[in-house]
Amino acid sequence: MGLVSQNALSRKRSSDNSQANLNQDNAGEVGDVSADLKSQRRKQKREASAKNKEHKVANEMQEMKKLEGFLFGTLHSSVGFGKEVAEDTGEDMNEDGAFLSKDRSSVADVILHEDNEDEVDREASMSDEEGEPHETRKPVWIDQEEQIAKINIARTNRLRKLRREEGEILVSGADYVARLRSQHVKLNPRTEWAELGWKSERDDSDDESDEENELVRAQGRGANGNNILLSSEDAVVRSTTKLLPGLLEFSRLIDGNAEDPSNGPITSVEFHRNAQLLLTAGLDKKLRFFQIDGKRNTKIQTIYLEDCPIRKASFLLDGSQAIISGRRKFFYSLDIVNAKVDRVGPLMGREEKSLESFEISPDSSTIAFIGNEGYILLVSSKSKQLIGTLKMNGTARSVAFANDGHQLLSSGGDGHIYHWDLRTRKCFHKGIDDGCINSSALSVSKDSTIFAAGSDSGIVNVYNRDEFLGGKRKPMKALTNLTTKVDGLQFNHDGQILATFSSMKRDSVKLVHVPSLSVFSNWPPLKHNLQYVQCLDFSPGGGLMVLGNAAGKVLLYKLHHYEHA
Structure with missing residues (x-):
């Protein structure tokens, strides 16, 4: 073999070796890049799962609070649903502030009909005087079919009292629910003793007389001043209610x-x-x-x-x-x-x-x-x-x-x-x-x-x-x-x-x-x-x-x- 052919062969071998080394370097670089991508993806998945868990926990806590409010109501102030419902549904309230809400909470805490707005205004003024802020909450659940449903209130006698006009026949489901609640409030007015901070009229007189009675009883004497330890009378006054004839309970x-x-x-x-x-x-x-x-x-x-x-x-x-x-x-x-x-x-x-x-x-x-x-x-x-x-x-x-x-x-x-x-x-x-x-x-x-x-x-x-x-x-x-x-x-x-x-x-x-x-x-x-x-x-x-x-x-x-x- 000649010298020229030997040189050509050696140059070819060296080029092949350099090309192989270059390929190996490129493959190493590609492997490093794919490993980095995989680690970044894992990190993103972990972060996304953590965010999802936090979001889920926050939603559960919010739902629990809503459910508690739905079941037990508020303890300090009446609940107004008008603003938030209007914001959610895009509806506007009337000028006089009457709003027919789809609230499912306590009847006593919800504004249902403009017939009761006097009582609501009075309660609102009382709460304002006491300095208690009004809390607003969204209803836990809203039935969308109430707006679609139509109720015939003129067909049965027991529903005709819900009519506002003599010729009124059909009303929406939400309006029907609101009128029922309003009728319930009319028939069952709120009792004073159930109000927070209520005190009977005789409590004041009882407080005054308790001090005197405690002094008398501390001396071993009854309400009439007699010594109960030296008396044979009953210390407890028994009921003298007479039994009525007719029916026995x-x-x-x-x-x-x-x-x-x-x-x-x-x-x-x-x-x-x-x-x-x-x-x-x-x-x-x-x-x-x-x-x-x-x-x-x-x-x-x-x-x-x-x-x-x-x-x-x-x-x-x-x-x-x-x-x-x-x-x-x-x-x-x-x-x-x-x-x-x-x-x-x-x-x-x-x-x-x-x-x-x-x-x-x-x-x-x-x-x-x-x-x-x-x-x-x-x-x-x-x-x-x-x-x-x-x-x-x-x-x-x-x-x-x-x-x-x-x-x-x-x-x-x-x-x-x-x-x-x-x-x-x-x-x-x-x-x-x-x-x-x-x-x-x-x-x-x-x-x-x-x-x-x-x-x-x-x-x-x-x-x-x-x-x-x-x-x-x-x-x-x-x-x-x-x-x-x-x-x-x-x-x-x-x-x-x-x-x-x-x-x-x-x-x-x-x-x-x-x-x-x-x-x-x-x-x-x-x-x-x-x-x-x-x-x-x-x-x-x-x-x-x-x-x-x-x-x-x-x-x-x-x-x-x-x-x-």
């Missing part, structure tokens, strides 16, 4: 024994003196105690008497003991505090086969059992021993105490009502129960001025006791609402209600308004199935009434006229 509560219903008929129910403890007894031989609150009525205790289906159970006045009896020669005494049951009887010198019916005197000193052949057995509540007997001409069927336990009323198969003086053990009056052949129930009011006598025919005679003892034989009223034998009579604590019932017919319970001697027309309730009522009782304060039926349930009712149970 009541409501049904959960059953008194809902936690543990009886397997047999309920034969006895009674409230403890504290009105929170309820005693129930039945033929299933179980005595149950429930704490009555009207919501759960929790069961406290159950006592089982193996050899005695219970016919009657009752508290002593002090509430420390309960007397339990059945169709047996003996009865039981329950010590509630110690949960101890003692069996008592048979009574010395008596051969009664059943002591199932009895009454306890108001002072808890004497228990009167109905015995055989017209005998009434008087037993001491302390010693549980027989202390005396009373003898009627006919059979004894019912007894009731009067005058704080010093006197006793009894009736039976001869149709007479006996009045006994328990201090002398003698009958001081005997009178015929008008129209009665066989008496079946007796009850005396707490003040002993009125008594009621029921018979086998279902008639209940209500007597004024003083008139009856004076020789007047006609009752104040003969109630003929029951058609079967009267099994029970019960006055409430203030003597304004008399309950009568018969266990021989379903729902056979009547409540009598004693002052007018008329029956409450809405009792028994039509939709409530009382079934065959066997017993009933009123709470000490009259606010509750319980009924035990043959199905083993204790129905509990609240009487709204009385505040306390």
